[in-house]
Structure formats: structure tokens, C-alpha cells
Amino acid sequence: MPIGVGTNSVSVLNSSMFFLFIFSLLPSQHWSEVYDLTPSQSLAQEQTLVSPGQIFELGFFSPNNSANKYVGLWHKSIFPRKIVWVANRENPLAVTDSLATLRIGSNGNLELVDGNQSSVWSTNVSMSTNGSAAVLLDNGTFVLKDDMGADLWQSFDYPSDSLLPSMLLGFDSNTGKWNLLTSWKGENDPSTGIFSVGLSAQMPTQVFIWKNGSTPHWRTGPWDKSKFIGVPNMDSQYLSGFTLDDNVKQGTRYFSYSLFDKTLAYMDISSDGILTVMLSENGEKWSINYAAPTNTCxxxxxxxxxxxxxxxxxxxxxxxxxxxxxxxxxxxxxxxxxxxxxxxxxxxxxxxxxxxxxxxxxxxxxxxxxxxxxxxxxxxxxxxxxxxxxxxxxxxxxxxxxxxxxxxxxxxxxxxxxxxxxxxxxxxxxxxxxxxxxxxxGYEKRTKLIVSLTAIFVISILGFIVFGLHRFSARKKGKSLSYKGNIMVREHFESIDTTETSRDTLLECIREHDRAEQFMYNYDSILIATNNFSSTNKLGEGGFGPVYKGKLQEGKEIAVKRLSRSSGQGVEEFKNEMLLISKLQHKNLVKIMGCCVTEDEKLLIYEFMENKSLDTLLFDLSRRAELDWARRFNIIQGVARGLLYLHHDSCLKVIHRDLKVSNILLDEKMNPKISDFGLARIVQGTQDLENTQKVVGTRGYMSPEYAMGGIFSEKSDVYSFGVLVLEIISGRKNNSFYYNDQLPSLLAYVWHLWSEGRGLKLVDEVLADLYSSTEVMRCLQIGLLCVQDNAVDRPSMSEVVLMLSSNTDSPQPMKPIFTFHNAVSPSQPQYVKSTCSGNEATITIIEGR
Incomplete structure (x- = not known):
């Protein structure tokens, strides 16, 4: 053989091997893209059909490298790939069949044929034209159109296991056609499984997951024109996208949902019967928004x-x-x-x-x-x-x-x-x-109880009359109000500055929950208990005066708040605080035991908290290690439940207005209790904003709308709670934090870490690695949601409590611009690595009890 010929043959062979190697590195199913199917343009296995906006893609796939091949549809740019629709789910192709194609047949229908040109799947619609074409739209529907552009068939009418936005789930009772989601048989098998999802025929309707066609597996509860009432965490901020069209005349009933931003979503039923809602806000990965059933209940x-x-x-x-x-x-x-x-x-x-x-x-x-x-x-x-x-x-x-x-x-x-x-x-x-x-x-028991209470009430009225005559006589003689005995709570109500409506509500609350008497302590007994208000008994001092530890003659320890004469809290606010706290009973609220009023003194007597206030541990370098993550998370949850009670569950709607770490007391088991309701307001309605000319609170904890305009609402407390959460996670004070000119506050620093995906860097260094990263990130996200600039963007406390106890994804927070533009840098920076300053500008502080 001539040498020249042999060398050339080797070169050709090497070139062929090189190109074969290069092609082997390319994705086998993405060599080319097409944008429509026509009688002259079919879809081969090395091609994909793509929607105009590059959102969806349709092509051949083999689930988890199984022995079968299908035509399916998925989101183009999100991995791992989730197949949201399958054409031939009951009639798979052999994975070795490389000649199968999806095409427009001679009768104008879409059809999938195998390598032998035998039909495996077809749209099978009657038509009078063969000039049809198929396109994939940006909403994810695969459509067959006639030569005039009218729809002949669409994949949305034949769901698989997934429901995309604007797809319809329901039925047409006239035609008997049901749009159901049906699960895959298994992870590798798209054929119809045992679970299905659809609407019930009863009124009002509900969504069911059925097993084996008819056995209920899970349900949502009835539709109330905006949500399904059996799904308590069906958040109101998503409700505008949910629609249920019930056309009685036409006999149709369909549920659908839509999204108003660039968020991508799908709802699917898994092969083991779990209905999941998935979201992708950045178009890069999926996150779970909701899943059920996930527990026995x-x-x-x-x-x-x-x-x-x-x-x-x-x-x-x-x-x-x-x-x-x-x-x-x-x-x-x-x-x-x-x-x-x-x-x-x-x-x-x-x-x-x-x-x-x-x-x-x-x-x-x-x-x-x-x-x-x-x-x-x-x-x-x-x-x-x-x-x-x-x-x-x-x-x-x-x-x-x-x-x-x-x-x-x-x-x-x-x-x-x-x-x-x-x-x-x-x-x-x-x-x-x-x-x-x-x-x-319980009717008979209630009847007996009413009779008994009526008798007690009559006797009490007679006693109050006698007592009132005695007190009137004592006043004429110039005696002070220092005594221990019975006093009617209603007497203290008259001077409270509230609206007529709120006065009626308070009176109703008192009538419903009255304990018949409120203890008034003798001033001399308080002097003895506190050792004449000795400085050694002093626990702390705030804007309204000092707080002392005391011990009653029977041995019970108390905390006494001695209101200063120069403080802004007069008789009106004192009575307001006494009435509110005495009527509010919750395990996460500090309990008031009584009060004392003389001509010169106004005292509040509280239960004593063994571990004092949260700030005495959290901001003490030598003691904050006592607050491990489990305790911190328990404190966050407890404060949230206490605020939920104040805002929603108590007989009075109360806005605290000065929530901060020094107003969170800790009992002997480190359980949190919210204290100091002297700044609270009785508010009617739900979350309507109210305006006050008396802006009170603590710098660093006040929401923008309250600090700048005196506008307060439940969401003002939510803002303060968010600051408190971030302080508990980090062990650093918000109102004396400074990192640099670009990050002049704790909130700005937190957002910087969050936006860079380094949220765990915020965790107090004394915790080392002994914490749950999932719980920390959940609390961090909740904290940022709570400190958003606009009150309407912040969650309610009921939503916060739900997010704290749930593993489902929460909304993404927005950057708190107010904290960047309005943070005041202290003269001596507080934060270099973990240094804490004791400086705190405040209007009202209650230290340890």
C-alpha cells in the first residue's frame, strides 16, 4: 500500500473520531429546536418544540433512563426537569426505537408514530381541513390549529398529573367530561396511577384527592368564593389568583389559578397521593409552596x-x-x-x-x-x-x-x-x-350556673352598696385610698380616653370576664415588701419610673412598678394599664396581681420573673450563652403567640406599641412573657390604621409609619417583633449597631447578608454550630418580612405564628429601604465582630422583674 494513501486514511479516521467525540458531549435531545409542526415539519427525537418565549419545551424523554420512551412537556430552563404533560402515557415507545416521530398526519391530526410508522397516539379530532399546524404556547398548552387559526385540540383539555396556571380543573355535567389530574403509576412510569384530583359535584364544591377512583384520600373543605375553608394557610395574598367558575345553566364547574408576575408554578399529584404546589420566582429552581396530606390529620x-x-x-x-x-x-x-x-x-x-x-x-x-x-x-x-x-x-x-x-x-x-x-x-x-x-x-349545667351566678351577683351588689357607703364616709374624713379590699373594676373605667365604641367593648369584656373583685394592696404592706423601696431591691428604671423586687408577708415574690410623678403616665394611663392587663390572661403575657393608689403614689404589682428580662441575658457577653438556640426559638414562638392573643384572640384588641427585648420577661423555665402594657391602645376593627399625636416607643423598634407620621396598627407591633427576632438571632442591639457607612443599622446588615445568601453569618457566635439552620433561616426570613417598609406588606401575627410552625416556603421579603436612609449611626460604633453597647435611647423601659 502506498505510504501517502495510508497516512491520508489515518487522518480522515482521526478527524471522524474527533467529531464523533465532540457530538457525544452534546445533549442528545437538544441538537435543534423547532417552533411549530406542519405537514412538512415533523418532530424527530433529536429535536424539541419550543414556545415563543422559551418558557416551555416539548420533546421525547425516557423517565430516569427507563426502557420506555414518551413525548412530554416541561419548563425549558428549570432543572431538574419536571414533566407536566405526557401524550402517550398509556402507550410508551421502546427506548431503542430511534425512528419514532411526532407529526401532522394525512388527516390533519397530530400523531405519534413508531419506527414502523404505526400510530401510537393521536389527537383524533374530526376536521374538514388538512392544513393544520401545532404550536406550543408560553402558558404551556400544546395546541392544534386549523388553516384559519382556530383551535381544534389543546393539551390543557387532557391533563396528566399537573395543573398549570390558567388550566381548568372540573367538569361539564352536560357532556360528562371531567378534567382530572391523575398521578403517575411510579417515578419511572407515567401511566395512570391510583390517585386522582378533581372537584366534587356537591354545592359548595371542594377539591378532592381520590384513591382508586372513588375513595376519598384528602379534601380542601368547601369553597367560600375566595378560598377553600379547610386549608387554613391558604394565604390571602394569593387569593386573587384563585377562581372557581360555577355556571349552573351550562352545567360546568371549573377551578383555576393565575399568577400576576413572572413567577412560574405548577400543581401536581404524586404517585403516593401528595398534592403539591411548586413555585419558581427566579426561573432557576422549584420550591414547595404547599403540600397535602403531610400528616395523619x-x-x-x-x-x-x-x-x-x-x-x-x-x-x-x-x-x-x-x-x-x-x-x-x-x-x-x-x-x-x-x-x-x-x-x-x-x-x-x-x-x-x-x-x-x-x-x-x-x-x-x-x-x-x-x-x-x-x-x-x-x-x-x-x-x-x-x-x-x-x-x-x-x-x-x-x-x-x-x-x-x-x-x-x-x-x-x-x-x-x-x-x-x-x-x-x-x-x-x-x-x-x-x-x-x-x-x-351542657344546657342544664349552664342553667344551674346562671341561677347560681345570679344569686351571687345580687349578694355582691348588696355588698358593694354597703362598701360604697363606707368608702364615701371615709373620703369625707380625708382618708387616702390606701387600703386592701374589694373594688369594682368599672369604677376605674370612666376616665379612660377611648372612643364611645371602644368603651362599650371594654364594658362588655368586663361584664363577660369580671372576677367580681380586684385586689388593691395596702401601701404600708408594699413598703415592707420592698424594704422601703430600697436601692438593693431595685431591678431597673424606665421612662415611667423604677421597678423593685418585693416579698409579701405570705412569702410570695412580686415586682412593683413605682410610677414617677414626673412621668407622662398619669392616672388615666395607669387605670388603662391596670384594666387591660388584669383582663388579659395568656401564658405568654405577664400577669398583674394588683395595684395600689394613694394620694402620692401609683403602684402596679406584677408576678416576679426569676430570670428577669430578655436583654439582661441576650446582650450580656458573659451570660448570653445561657440562651441556646432551642431557648431562643421558644422565645420567638412564645412572643408571637402572645402578640397574636393581644391582636386577635383576646376580648380586647390591644396594640402594644413598645415591644422590645427589655419588655420580654423570662420565667424560671425561660418561657417568655410580654410585659408593660402602659402604652397599649384599645382599637376597634381589624387592621385599620389609627393616628395618634402622642408617638411613644423606643428608637429602633418603631415602624416607619409610626415614627414618621404617628400612624399605628397591628402592623406596628409586627415591625417591632421583626426587629426583636433579628436581635434574638444575632445577639446584637438594633438601635446601637454600626458596621460601616453602607450598613449603618442591624436591619441593613441583615438584608446585606440575606441578599448574598449568607444569612447564617448573622447567628450569634456563642451558639457555634449548635443550632438548626432551617429554623434560623425561617426566623430570619420572617424577621425581614416583618420589617418591610409598607405595613400592608408585613404579615399578620396569625400568619407569623403559622410560618413559625410550618415548613412550607414563605413569601420573599423586600428590601427595607427606610432602614438604609434613616439609620442614625452612633458616635461609637457598636459592631466590629460581636461587641455590644449598652447605650439605648428609649421612652419606656421595664428592666428585669
């Missing part, structure tokens, strides 16, 4: 008929009031599926010679609050103006009615079948009234 009927489930309770399942486990043996083994049975038969219908209405009156109702209402409801529409009372009357007059509920935006719901799938939520939910025989309903 969310599984349908976990506690059986007439049982209810409470996820936070160790026992999980309990029987409704008036019911007992059907099988105590099974119940003890935590097998609750057989549920509970009624202890006392209902009176209604037991005697045939008595009218239904008269018999029905022998039954009563027990109210269960914060509940996910049972399944199998019936909807009543013919009600009078007093809908709640009419709902009760209609249920009571029907012996088959076992329970009723009046739900805002829905109306009257009644139940005549076994009550099943009830949950008790920690917050949210609805009130349901369970029908019970009279003894079980």
Missing part, C-alpha cells in the same frame, strides 16, 4: 365517624363531645378508623306521639371552634335575615339534622350523615354546632 377520615383530629395533640384523635370510642380496644392501639358512637340518644324523634318541633327543643348544640367542617354537607339557601339563627332553627326542627354551621360567604350548611373528616386547627377554621341530647349539650 390531613388524611381523609383519620379519626372515623364523629371523631376529630388535632395534629398538635399527642393523642391525635378524640371523640366529639357526647361521643365515645366505638371500640376502646382498637382506639387504645391508635386504630381510630371505626370512630365514635353517641353516648346519649337524641331526644328528637324518640317519641312518635309528640310533634317534631316540640321534641327537637329537648336537644341542644355544642359549638366546636377552629374546625375543618365535616364532609357530606348540604347547602340551605332559603333563610331569613337572621341567617345564623334560622340555620339553627331549621336544623333543630329536622330530626335527621346532626349538625349545622353558618359560614361567611357561603351560608347555612347542615349535616344529616355521619360526621367525618373533622380537624381542629390551632387557628382559622370555622365554628360547627354538633347536635347533642340535652344533658350532653
Amino acid at each position: 390531613e388524611s381523609y377520615g383519620a379519626c372515623g365517624p364523629f371523631g376529630f383530629c388535632k395534629a398538635s395533640d399527642p393523642t391525635v384523635c378524640k371523640c366529639l363531645k357526647g361521643f365515645t370510642p366505638k371500640s376502646g380496644k382498637e382506639w387504645s392501639k391508635r386504630n381510630w378508623t371505626r370512630g365514635c358512637v353517641r353516648e346519649t340518644p337524641l331526644s328528637c324523634g324518640r317519641r312518635t306521639n309528640t310533634s317534631v318541633s316540640s321534641m327537637g327543643k329537648k336537644d341542644g348544640f355544642w359549638k366546636m371552634e377552629n374546625s375543618k367542617i365535616p364532609d357530606f354537607h348540604e347547602y340551605l339557601t332559603s333563610l331569613s335575615n337572621d341567617v345564623n339563627e334560622d340555620c339553627k332553627t331549621q336544623c333543630l326542627s329536622n330530626c335527621s339534622c346532626l349538625a349545622y354551621a353558618y359560614v361567611f360567604n357561603i351560608g347555612c350548611l347542615v349535616w344529616s350523615k355521619d360526621l367525618i373528616d373533622i380537624q381542629e386547627f390551632s387557628s382559622g377554621g370555622e365554628d360547627i354546632f354538633i347536635r347533642l341530647a340535652l344533658p350532653d349539650s
Whole structure:
């Protein structure tokens, strides 16, 4: 063989091997992109069909390198890839079939053919034209159009396991067509699995996950025109995107959702029956927004008929009031599926010679609050103006009615079948009234109690009259108000500066929760207890005066707040504070034991807190190690629950207005208690802003709208809570923090770390690595959400409590611009690495109790 020929052959061979190597490095399914399918343009396996905005992509895939091949659709730029629609899910191609194509057939339909040109899948629609074309749109729908541009077929009408924004989930009762999500059989098998998701036919409708076609696995509860009431964390800020179109005339009912920004999303049902909502705000990765069922209580009927489930309770399942486990043996083994049975038969219908209405009156109702209402409801529409009372009357007059509920935006719901799938939520939910025989309903006990209380009230009134005559006589003789005995709380109400409406609310609260007497302490006994207000007994001093430790003669330790005569807190604010705190009872609020009023002194007596205030530990270099992460997280949760009680759950709506670390006291077990309500206001309504000309609080904790304009609301406390959370995480003071000119405050520094993905750098260095990074990042995100500039952007305390106890992703915070432009740098910087300053500008401080 000539040498020249051999050398040339080797060169050609080497070049061929080189290009073969280069091509082998390229993704096998992304060699080329096409933007539509026509009779002359088909889709081969080395090609993908792409939407105009490069958002979605359609092509061939093999799940987890299985032996089968499918045509599917996914988001183009997000990895790992999530297949949101599959064409031939029941008819896979062999992975070795390299000649299969997706094309426009001779009859104008889309069809998938294998290497032998046999049809594997087709759109199979009737048409009078063969000039059709197929395109993939930016909303994720794959559409077949005729030569005039009209839609002939679209993938949105044939969902797989995923629901994209603007897709419809529901049914057409006239045609019998149901749009359901159906799970994959397994991770490697897109064929139809055992779980499906759809709308129920009842009114009002709810979303169900069914197993094997008809067995309920999970449900949302009824739709109330804005949300599903059985999903308590269906956040209001997302509600505007949810739509349920119920067209009775056309017989259609469809649920859909939409997004108003660039966020991408999908909802899917997994092969093991979990419904998940996924979001991608940056188009790079998916994050879980919501998932269910994720615990025993969310599984349908976990506690059986007439049982209810409470996820936070160790026992999980309990029987409704008036019911007992059907099988105590099974119940003890935590097998609750057989549920509970009624202890006392209902009176209604037991005697045939008595009218239904008269018999029905022998039954009563027990109210269960914060509940996910049972399944199998019936909807009543013919009600009078007093809908709640009419709902009760209609249920009571029907012996088959076992329970009723009046739900805002829905109306009257009644139940005549076994009550099943009830949950008790920690917050949210609805009130349901369970029908019970009279003894079980507690009516007789309440009647006896009312009679007893009436007698006590009459006797008390007579006693108060005698006491009032005695006091009037004492005043005429010039005696002071220093005494220990009974005093009517209402007497102190008259001088409180509130609106007429709020006065009525306070009086109502006092009437409902009055303890009949409020202890007034003798001034001399307080002098003895505090050793004449000795400096050795002094715990601290704030804007309203010093606080002293004391010990009563019976041995009980107390904390005495001695209001200074020069302080801004006069008799009015003193009475306000006494009334508020004495009526508010919560494990995360400090308890007031009483007060003392003389001509020269105004004193408040509190329970003594063994571990003083949070700042005495958190900002003490030698002691802050006592606050490990578990304790800090417990303190954050406790303060959140205390604020939620003040804002929402108490008989009065209270805004604290001076929440800070020195107003958080710690008991002997390091449990937090919010103190100092002297700055609180009684506010009506929900979250309406109010304006005050008296701006009080502490620099560094006041929200922008309060500090700059005197406008306060619940969200003012939320802002202060956010600052407190960031201080607890970092062990650093916000109002004396300085890093550099670009980061002049703690909030600015936190945002800098957060925006760079270095949030864990904020953690107090004394914790070392002994903390939960997940909990820290969750608290850090919540803290930043709470200190956002606009009050409407901040979460409510109910949302904060939910976020603290949930693993679902929270909204992303926005940069707190106010803290960058309005931070005042202290003359001596506080922060270099972990140095803390004791300087604090404040209007009111309560130190350790």
C-alpha cells in the first residue's frame, strides 16, 4: 500500500473520531429546536418544540433512563426537569426505537408514530381541513390549529398529573367530561396511577384527592368564593389568583389559578397521593409552596365517624363531645378508623306521639371552634335575615339534622350523615354546632350556673352598696385610698380616653370576664415588701419610673412598678394599664396581681420573673450563652403567640406599641412573657390604621409609619417583633449597631447578608454550630418580612405564628429601604465582630422583674 494513501486514511479516521467525540458531549435531545409542526415539519427525537418565549419545551424523554420512551412537556430552563404533560402515557415507545416521530398526519391530526410508522397516539379530532399546524404556547398548552387559526385540540383539555396556571380543573355535567389530574403509576412510569384530583359535584364544591377512583384520600373543605375553608394557610395574598367558575345553566364547574408576575408554578399529584404546589420566582429552581396530606390529620377520615383530629395533640384523635370510642380496644392501639358512637340518644324523634318541633327543643348544640367542617354537607339557601339563627332553627326542627354551621360567604350548611373528616386547627377554621341530647349539650349545667351566678351577683351588689357607703364616709374624713379590699373594676373605667365604641367593648369584656373583685394592696404592706423601696431591691428604671423586687408577708415574690410623678403616665394611663392587663390572661403575657393608689403614689404589682428580662441575658457577653438556640426559638414562638392573643384572640384588641427585648420577661423555665402594657391602645376593627399625636416607643423598634407620621396598627407591633427576632438571632442591639457607612443599622446588615445568601453569618457566635439552620433561616426570613417598609406588606401575627410552625416556603421579603436612609449611626460604633453597647435611647423601659 502506498505510504501517502495510508497516512491520508489515518487522518480522515482521526478527524471522524474527533467529531464523533465532540457530538457525544452534546445533549442528545437538544441538537435543534423547532417552533411549530406542519405537514412538512415533523418532530424527530433529536429535536424539541419550543414556545415563543422559551418558557416551555416539548420533546421525547425516557423517565430516569427507563426502557420506555414518551413525548412530554416541561419548563425549558428549570432543572431538574419536571414533566407536566405526557401524550402517550398509556402507550410508551421502546427506548431503542430511534425512528419514532411526532407529526401532522394525512388527516390533519397530530400523531405519534413508531419506527414502523404505526400510530401510537393521536389527537383524533374530526376536521374538514388538512392544513393544520401545532404550536406550543408560553402558558404551556400544546395546541392544534386549523388553516384559519382556530383551535381544534389543546393539551390543557387532557391533563396528566399537573395543573398549570390558567388550566381548568372540573367538569361539564352536560357532556360528562371531567378534567382530572391523575398521578403517575411510579417515578419511572407515567401511566395512570391510583390517585386522582378533581372537584366534587356537591354545592359548595371542594377539591378532592381520590384513591382508586372513588375513595376519598384528602379534601380542601368547601369553597367560600375566595378560598377553600379547610386549608387554613391558604394565604390571602394569593387569593386573587384563585377562581372557581360555577355556571349552573351550562352545567360546568371549573377551578383555576393565575399568577400576576413572572413567577412560574405548577400543581401536581404524586404517585403516593401528595398534592403539591411548586413555585419558581427566579426561573432557576422549584420550591414547595404547599403540600397535602403531610400528616395523619390531613388524611381523609383519620379519626372515623364523629371523631376529630388535632395534629398538635399527642393523642391525635378524640371523640366529639357526647361521643365515645366505638371500640376502646382498637382506639387504645391508635386504630381510630371505626370512630365514635353517641353516648346519649337524641331526644328528637324518640317519641312518635309528640310533634317534631316540640321534641327537637329537648336537644341542644355544642359549638366546636377552629374546625375543618365535616364532609357530606348540604347547602340551605332559603333563610331569613337572621341567617345564623334560622340555620339553627331549621336544623333543630329536622330530626335527621346532626349538625349545622353558618359560614361567611357561603351560608347555612347542615349535616344529616355521619360526621367525618373533622380537624381542629390551632387557628382559622370555622365554628360547627354538633347536635347533642340535652344533658350532653351542657344546657342544664349552664342553667344551674346562671341561677347560681345570679344569686351571687345580687349578694355582691348588696355588698358593694354597703362598701360604697363606707368608702364615701371615709373620703369625707380625708382618708387616702390606701387600703386592701374589694373594688369594682368599672369604677376605674370612666376616665379612660377611648372612643364611645371602644368603651362599650371594654364594658362588655368586663361584664363577660369580671372576677367580681380586684385586689388593691395596702401601701404600708408594699413598703415592707420592698424594704422601703430600697436601692438593693431595685431591678431597673424606665421612662415611667423604677421597678423593685418585693416579698409579701405570705412569702410570695412580686415586682412593683413605682410610677414617677414626673412621668407622662398619669392616672388615666395607669387605670388603662391596670384594666387591660388584669383582663388579659395568656401564658405568654405577664400577669398583674394588683395595684395600689394613694394620694402620692401609683403602684402596679406584677408576678416576679426569676430570670428577669430578655436583654439582661441576650446582650450580656458573659451570660448570653445561657440562651441556646432551642431557648431562643421558644422565645420567638412564645412572643408571637402572645402578640397574636393581644391582636386577635383576646376580648380586647390591644396594640402594644413598645415591644422590645427589655419588655420580654423570662420565667424560671425561660418561657417568655410580654410585659408593660402602659402604652397599649384599645382599637376597634381589624387592621385599620389609627393616628395618634402622642408617638411613644423606643428608637429602633418603631415602624416607619409610626415614627414618621404617628400612624399605628397591628402592623406596628409586627415591625417591632421583626426587629426583636433579628436581635434574638444575632445577639446584637438594633438601635446601637454600626458596621460601616453602607450598613449603618442591624436591619441593613441583615438584608446585606440575606441578599448574598449568607444569612447564617448573622447567628450569634456563642451558639457555634449548635443550632438548626432551617429554623434560623425561617426566623430570619420572617424577621425581614416583618420589617418591610409598607405595613400592608408585613404579615399578620396569625400568619407569623403559622410560618413559625410550618415548613412550607414563605413569601420573599423586600428590601427595607427606610432602614438604609434613616439609620442614625452612633458616635461609637457598636459592631466590629460581636461587641455590644449598652447605650439605648428609649421612652419606656421595664428592666428585669
